Amino acid sequence: MIRKIFKTLARLAPGKLSSKAIRRSNERTPHEPEIFKGSRIGIDQRLVSQAAMRTIEGLQKAGFQAFVVGGAVRDLVLGIRPKDFDVATNAEPEQVQRCFRRARIIGRRFRLVHVMFGPDTIEVSTFRALQAEDTDIDEHGRVLRDNVFGEQHEDATRRDFTVNALYYDPISDKVLDYHHGVKDLKDRILRMIGNAEHRYREDPVRMLRAVRLATKLDFRIESSTSQPIRQLASLIHNIPSARLFDEMLKLLYSGNSYEGLRQLREQGLHHGCLPLLDLVFEESEPSAVQFIALALHATDDRIHDGKPVSAGFLFAALLWNLVRVRWQQLHQKGEHLIPALNQAIDEVIDQHLDALAIQRRYVADMREIWLMQPRFEKRQAASVARLMEHIRFRAGYDFLLLRAEAGQCGADLAQWWTHYIEGDSSERARLQSQAASAGGNGSPGKSSRRRRKRASPEGVQRLPDPAIDQ
Numbered sequence: 001m002i003r004k005i006f007k008t009l010a011r012l013a014p015g016k017l018s019s020k021a022i023r024r025s026n027e028r029t030p031h032e033p034e035i036f037k038g039s040r041i042g043i044d045q046r047l048v049s050q051a052a053m054r055t056i057e058g059l060q061k062a063g064f065q066a067f068v069v070g071g072a073v074r075d076l077v078l079g080i081r082p083k084d085f086d087v088a089t090n091a092e093p094e095q096v097q098r099c100f101r102r103a104r105i106i107g108r109r110f111r112l113v114h115v116m117f118g119p120d121t122i123e124v125s126t127f128r129a130l131q132a133e134d135t136d137i138d139e140h141g142r143v144l145r146d147n148v149f150g151e152q153h154e155d156a157t158r159r160d161f162t163v164n165a166l167y168y169d170p171i172s173d174k175v176l177d178y179h180h181g182v183k184d185l186k187d188r189i190l191r192m193i194g195n196a197e198h199r200y201r202e203d204p205v206r207m208l209r210a211v212r213l214a215t216k217l218d219f220r221i222e223s224s225t226s227q228p229i230r231q232l233a234s235l236i237h238n239i240p241s242a243r244l245f246d247e248m249l250k251l252l253y254s255g256n257s258y259e260g261l262r263q264l265r266e267q268g269l270h271h272g273c274l275p276l277l278d279l280v281f282e283e284s285e286p287s288a289v290q291f292i293a294l295a296l297h298a299t300d301d302r303i304h305d306g307k308p309v310s311a312g313f314l315f316a317a318l319l320w321n322l323v324r325v326r327w328q329q330l331h332q333k334g335e336h337l338i339p340a341l342n343q344a345i346d347e348v349i350d351q352h353l354d355a356l357a358i359q360r361r362y363v364a365d366m367r368e369i370w371l372m373q374p375r376f377e378k379r380q381a382a383s384v385a386r387l388m389e390h391i392r393f394r395a396g397y398d399f400l401l402l403r404a405e406a407g408q409c410g411a412d413l414a415q416w417w418t419h420y421i422e423g424d425s426s427e428r429a430r431l432q433s434q435a436a437s438a439g440g441n442g443s444p445g446k447s448s449r450r451r452r453k454r455a456s457p458e459g460v461q462r463l464p465d466p467a468i469d470q
Contacts, residue, residue: 031151031153031178032153033153033156033167033176033177033178034176034177034178034180034182035174035175035176035177036174036175036177036182037173037174037175038076038168038170038173038174038175039173041077041175041182042076042077042078042079043073043076043077043168043173043175044076044079045170045173047076047081047082048068048076048085048170049082049085049120049122050117050120051085051115051117051118051120051121051122052068052072052085052087052122052170053170053171054117055087055100055115055117055122055124056068056087056169056170056171057171058099058100059087059089059091059096059099059124060171062091062095062099064089064090064091064095064099065089065090065152066087066088066089066091066124066169067087067088067089067167067168067169067176068085068086068087068167068168068169068170069086069087069088069125069166069167069168070086070088070159070164070166071084071086071164072084072085072086072168073166073167073168073175074163074164074166074181074185076168077166077175077182077185078185078217084123085122086122086123086124086125087115087122087123087124087125088124088125088126088127088152088155088167089124089125089126089127090126090127090151090152091126092126092149093105093111093112093113093126096113096115096124096126097113100115102115102116102117103115103116103124110125110128111126112124112125113125126149127149127150127151127152127154127155128148128149128150128154128155128158129148129149129150129151129154130150130154130157130158152167152176152178153178156178156179156193157178157179157193157194159179159193160192160193160199160203160206160209161181161190161191161192161193161210161213161225162179162180162181162184162191162192162193163181163184163185163190163191163213163219164181165177165178165179165181165193166181166182179193188217188218188219188220189219189220189221189222190210190213190214190217190219190220190221190222190225191222191225192206192210192222192224192225196224196225196227196228197228197231197232200228200229200232200235201232201235204232204235204236204238204239205236205239205243205244205247207229207232207233207235207236207267207269208236208244208247208251208264208269209247210225210226210229211229211260211263211264211267211269212247212250212251212254212260214263215251215254215256215259215260215263216254216255216256216260226267229267229268229269230267230268233267233268233269236269240357241357242357244357245357245358245359249311251264252296252299252311252314253299253303253309254303255300255303255304256300257296257299257300258293258296258297258300261296285321287406287407287408288321288324288406290405290406290407291317291320291321291402291403291406291408292317292318292321294402294405294406295314295317295318295402296317298398298402299314310365310395311362311365312361312362312363312364312365312366312369312395313365313369313395313398313399315358315362315366316365316366316369316370316399317399317402319348319352319366320370320399322348322352323341323344323345323348323370324344324408326343326344326347326348327340327341327344329344330343330344337374338371338374341370341371341373341374342371345367345370345371349363349366349367365392365395368390368391368392368395368396369392369395369396369399372387372390372392372393372396372399372400373396373399373400373403373409375387376396376397376400376413376417377413379416379431379432379435379436380432380435380436381432384420384432388421397417397421400413400414400417401414401418416431416434416435419431
C-alpha cells in the first residue's frame with residue numbers, strides 16, 4: 001500500500017506530469033500551465049545555444065526565474081534549429097543588467113536587455129502584465145508604450161499566438177504551456193491568443209506575422225484568427241516603416257518567400273501595406289513577373305541549402321523592373337546609356353526608399369548590382385578584368401543569369417560569361433576573340449543591338465565607364 005502511494009506521488013512530481021494527467025487534474029487553476037518534459041515532445045537540448053544557456057543559468061543563480069520563450073521554443077518542438085533565442089524572466093531590466101558583465105538596456109515602447117556573449121546576443125524581456133486601462137495607445141488601439149511588469153501567466157497571455165506562448169527551462173528540461181500551444185503545434189494550427197481583432201489593433205504587424213508563420217511552417221490559420229485580417233488591413237499604414245521592413249525581410253528569408261507574398265495578397269494585405277507586393281503581383285509584363293519569381297525561388301533554394309542570402313540582392317531584384325523600365329524610357333529619349341541608368345536608379349530609390357525603410361548599406365549593394373549590368377556587354381580584355389575584380393561581381397553575375405532566364409537579355413551573353421568564368425586561359429582568349437568579332441554595347445532592352453561606332457578625335461571609341469559616370 002505504501003509502495004503504491006509513493007509511486008503515485010512520483011508520477012505527479014513536478015516535471016514528470018504528462019499532459020493527460022494535467023488535463024485530468026481538478027486542482028489546476030487557469031493560471032497554472034501544462035508542464036511537459038522537453039525531451040518527450042521533441043526538444044533536443046543540443047540545439048539550445050550556449051549563450052541562451054549561460055543567460056538562463058546566470059539569472060537562475062541570482063534567484064530569478066528564466067526561460068527560453070517564443071519562436072525558439074516553437075522551433076525546438078518542431079525539430080528546427082532556432083536562429084535566435086529570446087529569454088523571459090521575472091527580473092526587471094536593471095536586475096538583469098547587474099547579473100552580466102556585458103548587458104545593456106534598450107527600447108522605449110518595451111524595455112529589453114541585450115546580454116552579449118562573444119558574437120551572440122540574447123534578448124531578455126521581463127514578464128509583462130496584462131494591458132491596463134491607462135495603457136498608452138493611439139486612436140486605432142495600437143499600444144505605444146507599455147512597461148508594466150507582471151506574472152508569467154500574464155506574460156503568456158500577452159503573446160500573440162498559442163505556439164509562441166511556450167516557456168522552456170533547458171536546465172530542468174521543462175516546457176510550460178498556458179494556452180495549449182503544444183497541441184496546436186501537433187495539429188499545425190496557428191491560433192491567436194484572445195480576441196483576434198483586438199490583438200491586431202494592438203499591433204497590426206501581427207497580421208503580417210500570422211501569414212508569414214503559416215507559410216513558413218505550413219500551418220493552417222485558425223478561422224477566427226484569419227477572419228479580421230482583410231477588414232483591418234489598412235491599419236498597416238500606422239506601423240513605422242522600419243518595423244515593416246524587418247517583417248518583410250523575415251518573410252523573404254522564410255524559405256518560402258514567393259508563397260508568402262502570394263498569401264499576403266490573398267489576405268488583402270497587398271494594396272498599400274507593402275509597396276513591393278504591388279510590384280510583384282501587378283506587373284503587366286510577363287518577363288518582369290518571371291524575373292521576380294525566379295529571384296525569390298533562387299533565394300529560397302539558397303536558404304534551404306544553408307547558404308548566405310544578400311538582402312541587397314533581394315531588393316535589387318524586387319525593384320529592378322522599375323529601374324529597367326525607367327532606364328528604357330530615358331535611353332529612348334536620347335540620354336546616353338550609363339547616365340540614363342544612373343538617373344533611373346536615383347529616381348526609383350528616391351521614390352521607394354522612405355516607404356521601404358531600406359538601410360543605406362543595402363541601397364549601395366543594389367546600386368552596384370544594377371550598374372554592373374551594362375558592363376557585362378563590354379567584353380574586351382581590360383573591361384572584363386576590371387569587372388571581375390569588382391567586390392560585387394558574383395552578385396552581379398547571378399543577377400545577369402536571372403535576367404537571361406527571364407528573357408530580359410540574350411542567353412548567349414550569360415553563356416559567354418559562364419564559359420569565361422569556368423574556362424582556362426586559352427578558352428578565355430577564344431571567347432574574347434569571339435566577342436570582338438561580334439561587337440556590340442549594352443542596352444536596357446531585351447537583347448543587345450549593334451550600334452554604329454562613333455570615333456573619338458584620336459580614332460578610338462570611348463565606352464562609358466559606370467565607375468566614372470557614377
